[in-house]
Amino acid sequence: MERVETLIRHQQDVNHQLARYGVKFGLYKNGVFQERLFPFDPLARVITAEEFDQLDRGLVQRVHALNLFLRDVYGDKKIIHDGIVPEDFVFAGSGYLPQCEGFVPPKGVYSHISGIDLVQGKDGSWFILEDNLRIPSGASYPLIARELCRRCSPETFSGGGIADNRDYADLLLNTMNSVNTGGLNVVFTPGRYNAAYFEHSFLAEKTGSVLAEAGDLYVEDNKVYLHTMHGGERVGAIYRRISDEFLDPVSFRPDSLIGIPGVMNAFRAGNVALLNAPGNGVADDKGIYYFVPKMIEYYLGETPILHNAPTYLPFYEEDRRYVLEHLETLVVKDVAEAGGYGVVFGRDMTRQQLEDFRETIRCEPRRFIAQEVIDFLDLPIMDGDEQVPRKADLRAFVLDSGDDIRVWKSGLTRFSRNPDSFVVNSSQGGGFKDTWVLSR
Amino acid sequence: MGVISLTNASRLYWLGRYTERVYTGLKETQALYDAFVDGREADYKSYCAKMGIPAEYADTADFCKRYFFDENNGFSLISALHDAYDNAVVLRDTLTTVTLSYMQLAVNAMEDAAKSPTPAVLLQLVQDDIMAFRGSCEESISTAEARATIKLGANVERVDLYLRLGRDPEEVRQVFELLFNRLYRTQLSPDKEKLDLLVDSLLDSSMPDLPSYQLIGAVEGLFPRL
Numbered sequence: 001m002e003r004v005e006t007l008i009r010h011q012q013d014v015n016h017q018l019a020r021y022g023v024k025f026g027l028y029k030n031g032v033f034q035e036r037l038f039p040f041d042p043l044a045r046v047i048t049a050e051e052f053d054q055l056d057r058g059l060v061q062r063v064h065a066l067n068l069f070l071r072d073v074y075g076d077k078k079i080i081h082d083g084i085v086p087e088d089f090v091f092a093g094s095g096y097l098p099q100c101e102g103f104v105p106p107k108g109v110y111s112h113i114s115g116i117d118l119v120q121g122k123d124g125s126w127f128i129l130e131d132n133l134r135i136p137s138g139a140s141y142p143l144i145a146r147e148l149c150r151r152c153s154p155e156t157f158s159g160g161g162i163a164d165n166r167d168y169a170d171l172l173l174n175t176m177n178s179v180n181t182g183g184l185n186v187v188f189t190p191g192r193y194n195a196a197y198f199e200h201s202f203l204a205e206k207t208g209s210v211l212a213e214a215g216d217l218y219v220e221d222n223k224v225y226l227h228t229m230h231g232g233e234r235v236g237a238i239y240r241r242i243s244d245e246f247l248d249p250v251s252f253r254p255d256s257l258i259g260i261p262g263v264m265n266a267f268r269a270g271n272v273a274l275l276n277a278p279g280n281g282v283a284d285d286k287g288i289y290y291f292v293p294k295m296i297e298y299y300l301g302e303t304p305i306l307h308n309a310p311t312y313l314p315f316y317e318e319d320r321r322y323v324l325e326h327l328e329t330l331v332v333k334d335v336a337e338a339g340g341y342g343v344v345f346g347r348d349m350t351r352q353q354l355e356d357f358r359e360t361i362r363c364e365p366r367r368f369i370a371q372e373v374i375d376f377l378d379l380p381i382m383d384g385d386e387q388v389p390r391k392a393d394l395r396a397f398v399l400d401s402g403d404d405i406r407v408w409k410s411g412l413t414r415f416s417r418n419p420d421s422f423v424v425n426s427s428q429g430g431g432f433k434d435t436w437v438l439s440r
Numbered sequence: 441m442g443v444i445s446l447t448n449a450s451r452l453y454w455l456g457r458y459t460e461r462v463y464t465g466l467k468e469t470q471a472l473y474d475a476f477v478d479g480r481e482a483d484y485k486s487y488c489a490k491m492g493i494p495a496e497y498a499d500t501a502d503f504c505k506r507y508f509f510d511e512n513n514g515f516s517l518i519s520a521l522h523d524a525y526d527n528a529v530v531l532r533d534t535l536t537t538v539t540l541s542y543m544q545l546a547v548n549a550m551e552d553a554a555k556s557p558t559p560a561v562l563l564q565l566v567q568d569d570i571m572a573f574r575g576s577c578e579e580s581i582s583t584a585e586a587r588a589t590i591k592l593g594a595n596v597e598r599v600d601l602y603l604r605l606g607r608d609p610e611e612v613r614q615v616f617e618l619l620f621n622r623l624y625r626t627q628l629s630p631d632k633e634k635l636d637l638l639v640d641s642l643l644d645s646s647m648p649d650l651p652s653y654q655l656i657g658a659v660e661g662l663f664p665r666l
Contacts, residue, residue: 019544192526215447
């Protein structure tokens with residue numbers, strides 16, 4: 001593809017621009033915080049218009065069902081009473097927060113920004129790997145990369161044909177405004193030493209929101225205010241990039257020094273919107289993932305458009321037997337872990353390790369899910385002057401404003417830089433690509 | 441984005457101060473660097489004494505290396521630049537990504553200079569990038585108060601440095617006048633007693649001269665809450 005070749009020729013310019021604009025992520029190595037440039041590969045993932053149309057419909061359907069599930073779980077719990085999702089998987093997970101019971105957030109939206117991870121099989125079919133409904137990160141990277149690539153290699157984008165992805169900030173702002181209860185929009189960050197700080201500050205800038213951290217916001221009479229030079233300024237929506245447990249020391253971990261004391265009371269009083277709503281972890285637990293297709297059928301009466309990777313729950317006896325018998329061919333995931341941690345490939349284990357792990361599964365069946373290893377499509381990346389194949393996934397971003405659900409026509413394609421690895425997370429050394437959705 | 445949190449007001453002020461510290465520091469040490477290029481010894485100890493920093497360097501060459509580039513030396517210019525960056529990077533929503541990029545370029549140039557056998561050209565780039573950063577602040581920051589707070593920080597630092605370096609009283613008066621005029625464009629509240637002392641001494645020629653250490657103390661304590 002000539003467009004891609006042109007961009008490759010400008011790769012050095014793009015890398016200079018990325019360094020200039022400080023496109024970084026943070027990580028802790030041996031207890032020391034380090035900022036690193038996020039490795040960028042110029043060979044974009046290309047999704048055809050027809051392919052995206054199917055993804056779009058499937059993702060909207062899935063996020064719609066997940067939001068209905070959250071409303072149900074913290075409300076009437078019909079899906080549990082009707083025996084579709086076992087109680088154990090809802091209430092035993094750490095994602096379920098009793099503090100969120102009996103309250104519906106503005107416009108009934110729980111997951112405003114959903115990051116849905118997918119992989120493509122070698123036959124071209126897409127599989128959902130996981131749903132991220134808490135604080136999914138990553139949209140800022142393809143957003144700024146596109147801007148910089150357009151600057152360095154305009155001929156790649158001339159004549160149209162690639163859907164413009166620079167509307168992400170507008171989509172996010174529209175979502176924030178739609179649920180704002182009156183006041184400022186704020187992006188709330190745990191601070192400079194968070195892995196995704198670049199994204200927090202970048203999205204604050206692009207949406208015209210205030211970037212705030214602990215100590216900048218306070219709650220009075222169940223309303224949230226920003227400390228300013230001129231006194232308190234009312235806050236109507238908080239895009240919080242801090243996990244539930246640290247969000248409010250009054251309601252959650254009392255030792256949190258990075259939260260907003262009392263914000264949950266303001267939220268429950270309907271005086272501020274929190275994006276995403278606390279408690280969403282109950283729906284993106286790796287164990288609950290298994291039930292999402294059933295949710296779609298239950299709430300929407302529709303057949304799922306997108307499929308899960310073939311998954312087994314050792315919680316069920318039949319599945320447990322299969323997992324124990326086929327452990328060496330499966331990938332097993334600890335439901336409590338994230339970021340590529342807690343993922344074990346049976347094929348990489350010794351005979352003794354397999355036997356030990358079987359015992360762990362027998363003792364703690366609720367703790368794990370097991371999946372068939374999808375032989376997913378390799379994408380080419382540049383390795384010096386050569387193209388080499390690497391495993392890659394796609395994080396699609398779906399925004400629910402309460403008025404409509406929109407899938408961003410782009411996404412974060414992450415790839416493994418290690419030829420033998422399936423793990424694509426930046427914290428594990430992975431890089432990223434832009435995602436081009438063709439407009440015709 | 442027109443709202444400035446209290447925390448950000450402090451960051452803007454210190455961003456201005458650290459940026460100025462690097463800029464003036466680079467200019468003021470030109471003569472010392474020249475001596476180093478010629479292989480001569482220069483009076484770096486006198487410079488350190490004026491700046492109130494330890495003169496723990498083996499010779500002029502060591503000074504030129506470590507005062508410029510030693511990240512573990514809290515008084516070095518690279519440390520001051522990193523402090524400026526640390527304040528800037530948490531102000532992206534106020535400064536804009538475009539403006540922040542000039543600070544990133546200054547840091548990149550300084551880090552490259554630290555590794556280069558010919559750092560002078562790259563140090564020139566650091567100064568250029570700081571100037572570009574200032575121009576971009578003027579161009580891109582929509583909130584007048586934010587712009588004024590950065591400039592106020594820079595003015596405070598410049599008065600402080602000029603007093604320390606024993607610059608001509610007329611030069612000090614001029615930079616203090618800039619500081620004084622800018623005070624009223626921000627919501628920052630100066631310590632009135634210290635401000636009066638500085639105004640009397642630096643702007644009112646009928647008042648007796650005070651020793652510089654007293655003036656430096658007043659400048660340093662002008663904004664005790666920041």
